[in-house]
Amino acid sequence: MYWKCGAVEHADKMFDEMPQRDAISWNTMISGFSRHGRRQEMFQMFERMKETTEVKAEHATFTALLSACSHGGEVAMGWKYFNSMTQDYNLEPRVEHYTCMVDLLGRAGNLNQAYDLIKEMPCSPDDRIWGSLLGSCKNHGNVGLARVVASHIFELDPTSIGYRTLLSNLYEESGRWNEVSQVRTEIRDTGVRKQPGCSWIEVDNNIHTFTAADCSHPLCEEIYATLESLSVEIKEEGYVPLSQSTAVGSHTKD
Numbered sequence: 001m002y003w004k005c006g007a008v009e010h011a012d013k014m015f016d017e018m019p020q021r022d023a024i025s026w027n028t029m030i031s032g033f034s035r036h037g038r039r040q041e042m043f044q045m046f047e048r049m050k051e052t053t054e055v056k057a058e059h060a061t062f063t064a065l066l067s068a069c070s071h072g073g074e075v076a077m078g079w080k081y082f083n084s085m086t087q088d089y090n091l092e093p094r095v096e097h098y099t100c101m102v103d104l105l106g107r108a109g110n111l112n113q114a115y116d117l118i119k120e121m122p123c124s125p126d127d128r129i130w131g132s133l134l135g136s137c138k139n140h141g142n143v144g145l146a147r148v149v150a151s152h153i154f155e156l157d158p159t160s161i162g163y164r165t166l167l168s169n170l171y172e173e174s175g176r177w178n179e180v181s182q183v184r185t186e187i188r189d190t191g192v193r194k195q196p197g198c199s200w201i202e203v204d205n206n207i208h209t210f211t212a213a214d215c216s217h218p219l220c221e222e223i224y225a226t227l228e229s230l231s232v233e234i235k236e237e238g239y240v241p242l243s244q245s246t247a248v249g250s251h252t253k254d
Contacts, residue, residue, distance in 0.1 A: 002014065003028065003031075003032035003035070003036075006036065008032070008033075008036060008038070011029070011032055012029075015028075015029050021052075021055065022055060023055050023056070023058055023060075023061075026045070026049045026052075026055055026061070027058070027060045027061050027064065029045050030042055030045050030046055030049070030061060030064045030065065031060075031064040033045060033068070034064040034065070034067055034068035037068075037071065037072070039068050039069075039072045039074065042064070042065070042068055043077070046061070046065060049061070056089065057089055057091075058089075058091070059091060059094060059096075059097070062081055062082075062084075062085050062091065062093075062097055063096050063097060063100065065081045066078055066081055066082060066097055066100035066101060066104070067100050069081065069100070069104055070100050070101075070103045070104040070107065073104075073107060073108060074104075075104060075105065075108050075110070078100070078101060078104045078105075079101075082097065082101055085097065092122070094123070095121075095123055095125070095126060095129065098117065098118070098121050098123075098125070098129060099128060099129045099132060101114075101117055102114045102117060102118060102129050102132050102133055103132045103136070105117065105136075106132060106133050106135070106136025106137075106139075106140075107136060107139075109136075109140050111133070111136060111137060111140060111142050111145055112145070114133050114136065115133060115145060115148075115149070118130070118133065125152070126156065127153050127156045127157050127160070127163070130149055130152045130153045130156070131153060131162075131163055131166075133145075133149050134146055134149045134150060134153065134163060134166055134167065135166065137149060137170065138166055138167075138169065138170040138173075141170070141173065141174060143170060143171070143174050143176065146167060146170055150163065150164075150167050158190075159190050161187060161190065164183055164186060164187050165187070167183055168180050168183040168184055168187070171183065196211045196212045196213075197211065197212050198210070198211050
């Protein structure tokens with residue numbers, strides 16, 4: 001409860017006061033640090049867990065560790081934990097662990113290494129792990145590998161709209177207009193429409209729902225003004241929108 005509320009100190013204090021700790025309590029702490037981006041404290045918590053003789057790391061433990069490594073770009077640590085599963089704990093990695101590693105390698109630009117890891121999986125990869133790699137291909141402008149990855153996705157889900165849209169956006173950023181037209185034609189031929197993104201928040205017992213390009217909220221003008229000011233602030237801090245950063249180098253990438 002404390003972790004979900006973001007009360008890190010309270011969660012940490014209660015954990016330290018526990019007379020006994022099982023795998024669930026350790027995993028809750030490791031996952032909590034992971035979700036809140038506090039990787040060093042998460043690594044330290046895992047080291048504390050390793051020192052105990054009554055509790056051993058399990059699949060959920062490594063899911064949290066690898067997820068944090070993925071979001072933090074900790075490639076070396078990710079490989080360390082991934083290999084430790086089999087070498088030190090006799091745990092066979094599951095799809096979720098491979099997905100974390102593919103996401104980690106993809107974010108770091110190690111696209112071929114991520115693709116090779118998928119091919120080495122003892123279990124069948126699902127569309128999510130292929131989709132993670134496709135997203136990385138888009139972020140790094142690798143059109144050649146994106147085609148291969150997309151073919152695997154469409155074999156698993158021929159009616160996929162989201163991944164086709166992602167592939168179309170990559171083609172567009174790379175100036176490959178014939179491919180853009182082809183993918184958009186395939187999207188129309190499926191007859192399936194992509195559902196718009198939706199989010200909601202509860203304020204004073206009232207649910208406020210928002211969809212992409214939504215202008216129906218009574219505070220719409222204030223909301224968009226706030227979003228605009230936030231965009232200005234993060235750009236002043238050095239943020240470059242993905243569409244601009246990829247467009248700059250797209251003509252140099254295959």
